Amino acid sequence: MQKKYIGPYISLRHFLDALEYLEHVLHIDEINQDEYEATALMYRMIEKYSAQEAPVLFFDQILSKNRIFKKSSIGNLFGKWDLEAMALGIVPTNSSRENYKLAIKKIEQHIDENGKWPRIKPIVIEARKAPCKENILQGENIDLFNFPFLQTNPADNGCYINTGSVILEDTSLGRNIGTYRCQIKNSNTIGINPQINQDGWKFLNDLRAQGEKNADVAIALGTDPITFSMSGSKVAKYGEDELEIAGGLIGEAIETVKCETNNIHVPANSELILEGQIPLNKMESEGPFGEMYGYIGEEKKENFFMKVKAITHRNNPIIPNQFTGITRGCLTAPIEASLNRKYRSHFKEFVGLYYPLEYPGFCFVNLGKTTTEKTFEIGRYISTTLKIAKITILFDKDVDIHNLNEVLHALGSRWQPQRSSEIIEKASSLSGDPSSNKKGEGNRIIIDATRNATESQNNQSFAKMNIECLRSEFPNLLERIDEKFKEII
């Protein structure tokens, strides 16, 4: 593979060039989102290829809110597992699942022995060298409807920016970057929706507590994939700078540039930057919006909003749309690797976890051999520290938790429900879980689907799997078959 196509990528454009080269992109000549065709097509693509293997869709021409946008709208930019590897500079193998695991492994190795992510401080470059300054719009030239921020669902309250990195900076609080959905309210007003207790929410409240009336803010769209991934994850703790961690992962400093209308620094290679202010003493309603869980959330009565003061952008900016609730919205390997390192530092028996974003609520965990007591201790800990883990299922190491077939086969054959379950009656629920008893409250289950659950009761060893015996008698058989029948496998 040509070196220029190998990641990590310093901009969305570099990433896209590699995606095109490796044929991960499907171009759609013409599509009408005013009739939700792009949304419908995305559903069908996920159905056909799965969330982990559906291609990136590049809408060569899209109609949105009665305007035609050319070569500037893109969907499912981070869904494919192959792309997780590519974004980290791994040359992808033929196996999508393998690529995802390689990505996780690479990040686990990247994190140092104390669990810290190596950092490289961002640098500031001159505005004239910053691609995101190729076009600068202020005053009457500001019109958010000039860009393809799509309305994904007919039930959404309008168009949304759902792939924006919302950047807040303050001399004492430092920098915070987070991905919050942003409703386009009019040509220069945007709802800003950090969940209660998310870092962005804390940041704004801390500013208000300091007596500030307004918060300066910038939203970066179409950054390099790693920066977007850090923005969308909790890898950086409150007070830590996402850009330093992103730089550390890319292996070079993120280039930033100062905003036109405030002192915030934004990734210079971004496709588009929205600059503005968030009033801290005024809230507006926001939503409803079709949430990640796949259900329409309620209207929020009290939500921050932003007045846009300037828009700067590259020539022909490309705006990714997340199709929330349909596609996997960002690189998840960094998040998983980070959680793996965290839980492994607590429990030596913990091997790894996986929570499929396309079925929110599940968390599959691999454990080394341990006792029933320890299994539930680990399950309980994960279940109470990881919001999405409503249904936490613990497996032996031999189960490939990234392979749903193996997960379900092991659950069906190794779990005895009465013997090997523990319920947590009162727990927090994931925002958007429509089955919650009360808003934000729900219950959880921990399932022990390890062999030990049976063995410790029966005092005899668990039956061997057919494939286990095959592998042990013919260690390289499956790999040899892959080679012998490579034209059909």
Added chain:
Amino acid sequence: MQKKYIGPYISLRHFLDALEYLEHVLHIDEINQDEYEATALMYRMIEKYSAQEAPVLFFDQILSKNRIFKKSSIGNLFGKWDLEAMALGIVPTNSSRENYKLAIKKIEQHIDENGKWPRIKPIVIEARKAPCKENILQGENIDLFNFPFLQTNPADNGCYINTGSVILEDTSLGRNIGTYRCQIKNSNTIGINPQINQDGWKFLNDLRAQGEKNADVAIALGTDPITFSMSGSKVAKYGEDELEIAGGLIGEAIETVKCETNNIHVPANSELILEGQIPLNKMESEGPFGEMYGYIGEEKKENFFMKVKAITHRNNPIIPNQFTGITRGCLTAPIEASLNRKYRSHFKEFVGLYYPLEYPGFCFVNLGKTTTEKTFEIGRYISTTLKIAKITILFDKDVDIHNLNEVLHALGSRWQPQRSSEIIEKASSLSGDPSSNKKGEGNRIIIDATRNATESQNNQSFAKMNIECLRSEFPNLLERIDEKFKEII
């Protein structure tokens, strides 16, 4: 489609012609099962295509127990959902899942209003017209090793007939046909393994109780698909004739022919017939064998066996191998349709069920809107009357229970574990479930993942799904997109 390729098929050969015509068959030039290559390839095919979509494999040349067999061994003959439709005479659509549902629907309509299957009595034809009599082997010419009965797993205790219809007949007991695994013990001895309380087991015990010393028996291999499906299911109750029900489903009488060495009548179009006797007062050990559950079962100490007295077969007989525990082993639509009719007659709220054979232990159920009490009543009834239903999950009608994505999405988003689960502590377990507490005993769970579970607690209606709103605002959108983008979907 040419009429001759449309089912139902009166023989395996007719079925195979149609499969070849519709390109459901992948020919494998040469494969060595003495190194378990066919087993390994089958694992890889299922991994690549899924259990419902993997092709039929025709082994043009296979090495087994040091003998080469040409054009006579076939695998995954009933795995593809498309084939379920074809076998019933439905011209398949492009959607595999749709085809499976069409098959279920067709059978549900076939069963009469009282739940009875229409019957057509088999007819007897002359031996000279029966394909299965093209070759007749007796005495010293009998050698089971001359046919490609494969050893599927290295841990199996030898080669097995795992697609045989074991036929028992008695003047008072009638005819019983069942698919039991049959271990090849030597050139003319076969283990016969009906599970305790399966019809074949009852039949043999009833004969013994009548004072019989031996039971006449025949094993038919490579019958038409419907007959094999009836043999492998519990559609026919004890005392009912599988061949009458198969004839009713095919729409014409099954042609049978009398055995050479006893009075049993066998399907005349079978590829191969084994005739013989089962001693009723003598048992032998059998197994171990890699079971349907995917685990190696234990050796059985006491098992029936059969002495082969004659082998009759078509020219170049084709022997299907089931690859037990890897592929879906027989047409399942008749079984599901039959269960649907049964449970619907008990509960008007019951809509349908599905239990994926590739993950034994699960049973997914669709219900119409009902109360929590009724939901658990239905769940309890299914859970205690359907052995495989260790984990019974009840869903609303909108969830496509044949679509695993929808099943998991609904389970993750509509289930509150503490609120909506019921455990059955003492229940029977499926044979081969390695997590059983004691052999044949285990526990079960009933899960209410309906919207009503939440609504009845919260007194407010459940959040709408994003896709639900899309469908209701744009009723034909998804279908229109299928048409507009048919080249890529």
